[in-house]
Structure formats: structure tokens, C-alpha cells
Amino acid sequence: MLITINGRGMEVALDPRTSLLDLLREHLELHGTKKGCDQGACGACTVLADGERILSCMALAVQYEGRSISTVEGLARDGTLHPLQQAFIDHDGFQCGYCTPGQICSAIGMAAEIARGVPSAVTPDLAAITILPTRDELRERMSGNLCRCGAHNGIIDAITEICTTEAAA
């Protein structure tokens, strides 16, 4: 089947049992995306499918035939980190780093959700057209990404920087 990974079309032959996560890590040797729980509880395997954040551990790769997948390896441009990657460094958004690729991919997908007005469980007014990226909003929206080192405050600081910069741009 054909699948696009970080902008490159790839032809892969797979057992249908292969998860998208195992396709990335075991077949394509893209080890940036991490396997944490392998059951949808931790968010370490988060990637973007056509720009939407999903859990690659729960995704059968065959379901993503013809789709465009972005992983943490595809974020830097010409040796320059994606602004969110840089913000994670600047704000100490990690300690061991294992959850970081999932956090960053999740936050990029989340920022797009905020930009198109998707509400969350803590959005006060469901009818609101514009969602403000408050700390409460970001914490709720990032609850699917666990960090066992406890770097959540730095993570939220880094994401806040990006969301407020983008909102201002």
C-alpha cells in the first residue's frame, strides 16, 4: 500500500495486524515516535494524520493507506527546529524526553483545533467562535499526553508561547 510519511510517498507491504506505530518504528526505522503503553492511555505515540492528532498505537496501518502522516522527524526545516521544538527547550518542557515527540505532535494538532474553534470540556461558552488558549484550556486539551517526569508546567509554558504567538500573528 501507499502511504505518505513526512512528505515522502512510500510503498509498504504489511500484515494487517501492524499498527501505524510499529510501521513507523519497526519497518521504517523512524524511532522518534515512542511506544509507551501501547493501549491508548499515554499519548507518547501521537502523530498527525492529514494534520489531525491521532494515537498511532491504536491505528492499524492499513486504515491509513493513502493518508499523509507527520511525525516528530518531519517538523524541523533545513536544520532549524520547529518553533514548538525550540519552545520546549527554552521552557524546560521535558526531563527524560520520552513523552516529548508525542507532546509536540499533539500540541501542533491541538493548536489547529483551537484555531478552527473546536470547543473543549472547559470552554465556558460552547457557542463561542473564538477559543482563547488559556492555561486551563491547554491543560484540558493536552490531558491525553502524560509526562511521568512531571514537566507539565514547562510543557504548558512552551505550548502557551506558540499558541499566543500564532494567535497574535
Next chain:
Amino acid sequence: MTPFSYARAGDTTAATHLGVAAGAKYLGGGTNLVDLMRETIERPDTLVDVTGLSRTIEERGDGSLMIGAAVRNTAVAEHRAVRERYPVLARAILAGASGQIRNMATVGGNILQRTRCLYFYDDAARCNKRTPGAGCDAIDGFNRAHAILGASPTCVATHPSDMCVALAALGAVVHLENATGARTMPLVDLHRLPAGRPEVETLLEPGELITAIELPQLPCAVRSTYRKVRDRASYSFALVSVAAVLDRSDDGMVRDVRLALGGVAHKPWRAFTAEAALRGRPTNEACFRAAAEAELADAAPLRDNGFKIELTRRTIVAVLNELAGEAA
């Protein structure tokens, strides 16, 4: 995971022809089924991928809303008509799972997800759902999360969906199709109580596919909400949840009310007894409390979940107070 073949259905007819085969299962976003297959609790021979079917939300002339079964949970919660006319449904979906899972999960898959009972997942434990007749280790086990209403001596598991609790309150109608024809069924009738056969969870016929969910016109649902009580503030299943619609007349009486409970039973629990106790009564806390007590009159606690009975009563009262205050 045991081996299986995979087929992507191009249309409903093709899907239902493939889906009727023994050992075939329909696949939505995979956020529950793939996990259960990895644990070999589910062992389908064929997966029929139906995520390419019925992906639209249609606002119809009679005021109803038709939501395709393959619409993703996020897409339902962000749809303007859902947010404005059925806020309880948007709130319920947004209270469930995580952003990533809501992007993957379909409406049909959400309805047909299996219980998160720990003993159902643990193949070293006895479970009548996994192995009919084996016994139930939850009944005398760690059962803090289990059912207080409608359980049986064979099964005390709960249905985990938030979305379904809102659908039950809204009187949603499920559209079904198989190779022999199409039919509709109220959502509140789709799921079964366990009785003696907890492995049979719905009234679906073999190969029957959920094609859409219809939300009937319900103008009073603009005043509706969902409250979920759980062990952590986000990304956790409900201990107890309440979906409510309250229509209050100018003189402060209950003109109409819709109530459904989550986390308390084997199915999304429409609180018909409480609704009957409330209609035509004043919108005050005493009446709300009396209705909640009537609904929970038959609640039966297990070793660890007795707290849920009072928690459910209080959550019903709190949600109705909130809606009554909003309507004032």
C-alpha cells in the same frame, strides 16, 4: 493479535454483505476494538472498515439532525448545530477520552464500545462476557467502578460511553442496515441489561450495521448539559455522569425534562422514573431531590461502589439546579 483479513467497504451494501459472515466485525476508528484484539479478547477473522461510509451531519427540514455513523467524535462536538441546539451532546463527547481519541473514534464505534471492567480485560480472571458461564470475578472483587442499577448475578459491568448518555437523554434514534433491509430503533432500546446473558450487549442482528444517529427536533434541548464525576479532572471514565435537558415554564414549573445517567449500569440509563416525578412539579431542590431518590430507589450497592448511589442523587440535583438557574 490473531490473524485477520481486512477489507475497506466502499458502500453500505458492500459492508453489510461482508459483515454478515461469521467472525466478521465492523471497524471504526479502532480505539477500542484494536486494543481488545491486541489482548486477544476480540478475535475477528475479518475486519470490515466502515470509516469511509456516512460521514456527514445533515440538518433536515423537520428540525432533526442526522449524524452519519462514521462521523468522528470531534466533528460531532464541533458542529455548530450540535453546539447550539444540543449542547448536552457536545459537552458529553468533550468530557470523554482525549483529543487524539476523539479525532479517531466514530459515532457508531462509540455506541458499540465494550465495557472497561478490569476483569473483562484480564484474561486470568473469570468473566461471563468473555466466556459465557465462566463466572464473574467483579461481583466479589474490586468493584468501585461497577453498576448500581440493572445489574445481574452474572455481570455488574457498566457501559463506558459519555456520548451515549446524552443520546439517551435526547431520545436519539439509531438507523440500522443489514443485507436484508433497514430499520430504526430508539438508542435507549439498543443496549441490553445483562440478565443471564451479559455477552449479548445489544439487540443488533448478525451483520447489522449502524448507519446513522438521528436527533429528533427538541427545541428545549438548548438548555441542556452534561456533568461527569470521575477520579481525575480529565481523560478518565465516569464514576457517575448525568445528561439533562430542562424546560421550565414562566411560572417556575417543569414543562419537560430529559435525564440520563452514565457509569451506573450496563447501558446508558434513561431516568424515566425521575422524569415522571418531575413533570409538572416546581423547579426547586426539594422536587429535584425527590425525583433523584425515586430513580435510585432500586439501586443495589456492591462491596466498593455504595458511594455511587448518593453521588448519583447529588449529581442529578446539581445538574437540575444549574439548568433551573440558567433558565431563571
